[in-house]
Amino acid sequence: MDTSDTNTPPASTASLLVWEPIDTARLLESVANDAAGANVLFTGTTRGVTAGVLTSRITSRITTQITKRLIYEAHEPLAAAVLARLRDEAVAEYGLTVCAIVHRLGEVAVGETSVAIATSAPHRREAFAAAEWLMERIKREAPIWKCEEGADGDRTWVHPEQHPDSGLHPDSEIHPESELRSKPRPVLVDSFGRVHTDLRISVTDRCNLRCTYCMPLDVAFKPREELLGYEEIVRVARVAAGLGIRSIRITGGEPLVRREVAELVRQLVTISGIEEVSLTTNGLLLAEQAADLRRAGLHRLNVSLDALNEDAFERIARRQGLARVLAGLAAAKAAGFQSIRINAVSIRGLTEGEIVPLAQFCRREGFHLRFIEFMPLDGESSWSDDQVLSGREVRDMLARHFGPLVPAVRSDASQPAIDYSYADHDIANGGMDAAGLPTQAAGVGFIDPVTQPFCDRCDRLRLTADGQFRNCLFSTTEWDARHVLRTGGSDDGIARLLHDCVLSKQAAHGIGTLAFERPARAMYQIGG
Numbered sequence: 001m002d003t004s005d006t007n008t009p010p011a012s013t014a015s016l017l018v019w020e021p022i023d024t025a026r027l028l029e030s031v032a033n034d035a036a037g038a039n040v041l042f043t044g045t046t047r048g049v050t051a052g053v054l055t056s057r058i059t060s061r062i063t064t065q066i067t068k069r070l071i072y073e074a075h076e077p078l079a080a081a082v083l084a085r086l087r088d089e090a091v092a093e094y095g096l097t098v099c100a101i102v103h104r105l106g107e108v109a110v111g112e113t114s115v116a117i118a119t120s121a122p123h124r125r126e127a128f129a130a131a132e133w134l135m136e137r138i139k140r141e142a143p144i145w146k147c148e149e150g151a152d153g154d155r156t157w158v159h160p161e162q163h164p165d166s167g168l169h170p171d172s173e174i175h176p177e178s179e180l181r182s183k184p185r186p187v188l189v190d191s192f193g194r195v196h197t198d199l200r201i202s203v204t205d206r207c208n209l210r211c212t213y214c215m216p217l218d219v220a221f222k223p224r225e226e227l228l229g230y231e232e233i234v235r236v237a238r239v240a241a242g243l244g245i246r247s248i249r250i251t252g253g254e255p256l257v258r259r260e261v262a263e264l265v266r267q268l269v270t271i272s273g274i275e276e277v278s279l280t281t282n283g284l285l286l287a288e289q290a291a292d293l294r295r296a297g298l299h300r301l302n303v304s305l306d307a308l309n310e311d312a313f314e315r316i317a318r319r320q321g322l323a324r325v326l327a328g329l330a331a332a333k334a335a336g337f338q339s340i341r342i343n344a345v346s347i348r349g350l351t352e353g354e355i356v357p358l359a360q361f362c363r364r365e366g367f368h369l370r371f372i373e374f375m376p377l378d379g380e381s382s383w384s385d386d387q388v389l390s391g392r393e394v395r396d397m398l399a400r401h402f403g404p405l406v407p408a409v410r411s412d413a414s415q416p417a418i419d420y421s422y423a424d425h426d427i428a429n430g431g432m433d434a435a436g437l438p439t440q441a442a443g444v445g446f447i448d449p450v451t452q453p454f455c456d457r458c459d460r461l462r463l464t465a466d467g468q469f470r471n472c473l474f475s476t477t478e479w480d481a482r483h484v485l486r487t488g489g490s491d492d493g494i495a496r497l498l499h500d501c502v503l504s505k506q507a508a509h510g511i512g513t514l515a516f517e518r519p520a521r522a523m524y525q526i527g528g
Contacts, residue, residue, distance in 0.1 A: 017076055017083075017144075019106045022113045031098045031118040038124035042131035044115040070108045071147040079103070081193030082142045085456060086134055093409075094130035096121045101134065103144060141195060187244050188498060190471075190505040194458060197246045201233060202465040202527025203261065207254040208284050210318040211306075213345050215524040216379035217318060228467045230260075232485045234267045236463060239494045241273035245461075249278045249302070251527040253465065256285040262292040269297035278302060280343070280528055284321050286328025294335040301332055302341045304528075307354040308361055316350065329365070342367045346389035347374045355394055356401050363422065363442045370417050370445040376511065377473065379522035385512070391446035395420070398444065408443060416454050417445035449473075455508035461501065462527055469497060471505040473526060476519050 028041040083101050091099050097120040104114045117134050121127035138144075188196035206221050207214075228236075237248060248268055255261050261279070268277045278300035279293065286303070293301075305325055307313040313322040332340055342362055345351070355371070362369040371394045376383040399405055405420035421443045448454075455472075462470040467482025479501040484493045510516040519526070 016102045017074060017079060017105050018102055019104075022102050022104055022116050024113055024116050027100055027102060027116050027118045031100050031120040033097050033120045037122045038127040039120045040118065040124070040127040040131050042117040042119075042135055043113045044135065045111060045113050069110065069149050070114060071149060072103070072105045072108060072114065073145050073147070074103075074105055075143040076105075078143045078189060078193045083138070085193065086137050086141065089457070090119070090130045090134050094119075094121060094126045094133070096126065096130055099130065099134075101138070103138070103142070105144075143189070143193075188461070188502045190502050192456075192505075192507055194456075194505070195244065196459050196461050196502055197244055198249070198460045199237070199240050199245045199247070200249045200251050200460060200462045200527050201237065202251045202253065202463065203227075203233070203255045203264065204253040204258045204465050205525050206257050207252060207282070207524055208257055208319065209254070209282050209321065211282075211304075211345075212316055212318065212350075212380075213347065213374055213378050213383075213523070214528070215522055219379065219524075222466050226466045226482075228463075228465065228482060228485070230264045230267065232467070232482075233264065233463075234271070235485065235491070236481055236494060237268055237274070238271050239491050240461075240498060241271050243495060243498060244273075246273065247276040247278070248274060249280060251280045253524050253527075254282050254284070255279060256281050256289055262289065262296040262298075265293060265296040265298045269299075276300065280304065281328075282317075282321075283325035283328035287324065287331040290328065290331040290335040290337070294332075294337060298337075300339040300341070301337050302343055303329060303332075304343045304345075305329075305358070306344045306351060308357045309354065312351070312354055316345075316347075329367070333365070340367050342369045343372055344369065345372050345374055346391075346394050348387050348389040351389065352397070355397050359398055359402065359444060362444070366442050368419075368443050368445065370447055372447045373450045375449055375473070375523075376518050377523040377526070379524065381518070385450070388450050390451045391418075391448035392451065395446060405444065416447045416449070416458075418448070418452075419443050419445040449509070450511055453508055453511070461498070464521075464525065464527055469501040470526060471501050472509055473523075474509040474511070474516075474519050475506075476517055477504065 022043075024041060024043060028039060032039045083103065087099050087101050090096060099120070100118045102116050104112075108114045115135070115138065117131045119127045119130045119134075121130065190196070204227065210217050210219075237245070250261065250264065250268075252258075265277055265279070268274060276299045277297070279298055280302040281304070283303045283305065286301075290301075303325070306316045308322070310320075310322050314320060329340065342358065344354070344358055346355070359369060361367075371391060373391060374383065374388050395405060402422050402424065404423040406423050408419040408421050458472070462473070463481065464470065464478070467480065467485065468478035469481055470478055479497045481494060481497055483489070484497060
C-alpha cells in the first residue's frame with residue numbers, strides 16, 4: 001500500500017503522528033529549499049539490542065536485552081500539541097526556514113524509523129543543532145511511550161525516569177488504555193498540552209517597600225492566622241513534587257520579612273523530586289540573611305532592583321533603601337551565591353534613565369539582568385498600556401550603548417525570559433568562583449508579558465500566602481488549598497485540587513484584548 005500521502009506532512013511545517021512506516025525521503029523533500037544552506041534529516045530507528053544501567057541504592061549493573069520490536073503509544077491530542085509547540089520553538093530559536101516532525105505510533109520493527117525530523121536553515125550548524133535539540137526535547141516532553149518487546153516475548157515500558165522533565169508514562173491517568181497499567185501517577189498537564197513543573201510559593205503579603213507596580217501606599221495585610229504555616233507549605237510542596245513539580249520559588253510580598261525563611265528553605269530542598277529552590281527578594285534584609293539562606297541550601301536568588309539612582313529608587317519604591325539593597329547583594333556574593341539575577345521593571349517615563357546604569361552595574365558584578373514589562377497588577381489600578389516600556393525598546397537602548405546583543409541558547413524552553421549576551425562580554429568577564437573557576441558571564445534577558453506573551457510555554461503554578469492555588473498571574477479564579485489543609489483533607493484532596501486548577505488554565509492571559517479581565521488581587525497579594 002502506498003502510504004506516502006498519509007504519513008508525510010503535506011506542508012513542511014506540519015507535525016504528525018502516523019501509524020504507517022515513515023517515508024523519510026519524501027519528508028526531506030518536503031523541507032528542501034534550494035536557497036537554504038542545509039537541508040537535514042535526523043531519524044531515530046529501532047535497535048536490535050538495547051543496553052541500560054539497572055541501579056539500586058546498593059549497586060548498579062549493566063543490562064542488555066535483545067529487542068524484537070518497539071510499540072509506541074501516545075496521548076494523541078497532547079502529543080500533537082507538544083510536537084507542534086516544539087517545532088515552532090525550534091523554528092524561532094534556530095532561525096529555520098522550515099521544519100517537519102513525524103513520529104511513528106504502533107508496532108515498529110527492528111531497523112525501522114520511529115521518529116524523523118527534517119530541518120532547513122541558512123547554515124548547516126543551525127539545521128543540525130535544531131534537529132538534535134528537537135530529538136532530545138521530544139524524548140523528554142512528548143506524551144509518547146515506548147514499550148520494548150524482547151525476543152522472549154517479554155514487554156518492558158521505558159519509564160520516564162530516564163527523562164525527568166517529562167513526568168508522563170503509560171501508567172499515568174491520561175493513558176487509560178494501557179494494557180500494563182500499574183499504580184497511577186498523575187501529572188500536571190493542562191488541556192493545551194503544557195506540562196507544569198514550577199511552583200511559586202508566596203509566604204507573606206507584607207513588604208517593607210511600596211513599589212508603584214506592586215502595592216498601594218495604604219494597604220491592609222492579611223491577618224497572620226490566615227497565612228499558611230511552614231508545615232502546611234511543606235506538605236503542599238511534597239504533594240506537588242509527587243505530581244511533577246521540580247522547581248520552587250519562594251516569593252511575597254517580601255519573603256524575608258517573615259521569620260525563619262531559611263528553615264523553610266532547609267525543609268523544601270530535602271523534598272524528593274525538587275531540583276531547585278530559589279527566592280525572590282527586594283534585598284533590604286538580604287545582608288542579614290544571605291549566609292543563613294546559603295547554608296540552608298537555597299540554589300538561586302532573584303533580587304528586585306529597578307534603579308541605581310537614589311531619587312529614582314525612592315520614586316519607584318516609595319521608601320528609602322538603595323544602599324541596603326546593594327549591601328545585600330554584596331553579602332549574597334560573599335556567602336557564595338553564584339547565580340544571582342537582578343529583576344528590573346521597565347515603566348515609561350520613570351525608568352528609562354536607569355536602564356544603562358543597571359546594565360553597567362550587572363556587567364561589572366557578574367549578575368544576570370532581566371528587564372520586565374510593567375503589567376496590570378499594581379495595587380492602585382493605575383496601569384495603562386502607554387506606561388509599558390517594551391522589551392524591544394529596552395533592548396534597542398542597550399544595543400545603542402553597548403553594541404550588538406547576541407541571542408543566547410535557551411536551556412529551558414519554558415522560561416519566560418529571552419536571554420542575550422553582550423557581543424563584547426565573554427566568559428572572561430564573568431569573574432571567578434570560590435574554587436577558582438570562571439563563573440558565567442553577565443547577560444541580559446527580557447520578560448515581555450504584554451508585548452510578547454509567552455503563555456504557550458508557561459509551566460508555572462502559584463500558591464498564595466493565604467493558601468490559594470492560581471494557574472496564572474492574571475487568573476480570576478482560585479482553588480482553596482487552605483480549606484483542604486485545615487479541615488482534615490487528604491494529600492489526594494490537595495492533588496485533586498491541583499489537577500482541577502491546571503485543567504482550568506486558559507490558553508493565554510488576554511492582556512490587550514477585549515476579553516481581558518484584571519484580577520482582583522495585586523501582585524503583592526499573589527506572589528511575584
